[in-house]
Structure formats: structure tokens, C-alpha cells
Amino acid sequence: MFIAIIIPCFNEANRLPIAAFQSFVEKEKEAQLIFVNDGSNDNTLGVLKSLALSHPKQIEVVDLKENVGKASAVQQGMLYAQAHFSPSCFAYLDADLSTSLEECFSLAQNINPATSFVFGSRILKADNTIKRKWYRFLIGRVIATVISKMLGIAVYDTQCGCKIFDAQLISTAFTADFTSRWLFDVEIFYRLMDHYGKDTFLQKTKEVPLKQWIDTDDSRVKMTYMFRLWMDLYLLNKRYSK
Helix, strand or coil, rough: EEEEEEEEEEECCCCCHHHHHHHHHHHHEEEEEEEEEEECCCHHHHHHHHHHCCCCCCEEEEEEEECHHHHHHHHHHHHHHHCCCCCEEEECCCCCCCCCCCHHHHHCCCEEEEEEEEEECCCCCCCCEEEEEEEEHHHHHHHHHHHHHHHHHCCCCCCCCCEEEEHHHHHHHHCCCCCCCCCCHHHHHHHHHHHHHHHHHHHCEEEEEEEEEEEECCCCCCCHHHHHHHHHHHHHHHHHHH
16 A cells, blocks of 8 residues: 655644654655645755755655645645655654554554545544643534534534545545635535435445544644634535425
């Protein structure tokens, strides 16, 4: 299995876990990391270029001159990977590795002819480690419940930053621009349900509880976005409701 993992980066120079990226590509030769520098105004690009030079066969950098937001950064990374490589599956992860590269690679093993979309879920259980700030957890549960009702499916966590796609889904999920900078995950669900039909989508989708997810102090999603979030949800529901 050859996987391309897209990692959007905005002002990450001081918190990129460089050793973790290097260790991963040294172990997993069937993985390609594609970092998308989203118009950072710190030294993120320089750090990424140095990282790419250390493993030029497995790490590439896409440099966006202006900040376009996470949705467009992931989109451009996916389309770049589709054009330049031939992976059997694609994934995206947050740059802080709240979900580890190793766990993403493990989840990708679920991609097969019967399952084409896999996503991690931050469900706290007795045998895993999920560390989230209490207020983010509470806000997240309210938002997740609203999203589940909008989509009309029982999904616990659409917003976890670890999602894996069979290669054949990339054009369907990422060719068109996204409505929201941050809620593009929800729009992906809508697009895949439109593509398959709800029943087939549920058959070909797997939500997998993560073994570990660690909240970071320096979130790129500001609390002030909560005001815009509800408008984004309204626009998504309006666009895709039939």
C-alpha cells in the first residue's frame, strides 16, 4: 500500500515535530509526505525545505504564496499528489500530529474494495488516550450533534483531522472549491454521500476510534470562529439539502 499524506502548515516553524516526520519516513518506505505551506509569514517554508532535503524521495513541499485557509491548502495538496504520484490511498493530518503518522498509516490498512473512506474518531474509551480541553470537548459535542443531524447519519466525530481516501475518491472529494475554510470535513461527507448515495456511502465508510489523540495548546482555530461556524453550517445545509 502506497499512501500520500497531506499536511497543511500555517506558521508552524516553532512547533513542527521534525523528528517524528523523519522517523516515520525512515520506517515506512511506502509513504509520501506532502507539506503545504499555506502562506506562512514565519520560517515555516525554510523548516519544510530543510526537512524535504533530508528525505527528498519521500517528502515534498507545496508552497502557496498567500494564506488560503486549511480547506484550500488540503485541496491543493491532494490535487498535487494526484497529479505527481500514484498512491493507492490519500490522507490528511494536522501538522502538530495530534493524530500520529503511525496511527494514520495503521488506519489506512482499512482501505480495501469494500471500504473507500476511513476517518479517525476521538471517542474516549477505557483502552485509549484522548486528551482534549474540557471546553473544546463540550463545544465539540454540541457541534458534532448538529452536524450528525444535518447529514442524517450517526457519526460521532466529523472534525478529527485524520481522514483516509481510496485514490478513486480524490476527484469527487477535492476538485471543487469548498464553502468553508474550516468545516470542509463536513462538505466532504456531503460530497461522498452525493457520489454514492447514503446507503452505499455508509457501507463503504468506516469510523475508527483512535488509540491516541492529544490536544495542542496552539490551535489554529480561534474561539471567535464559533460565531462564523453557525453561518457556515447553515450555508452547507442549504447547499446540499434536497
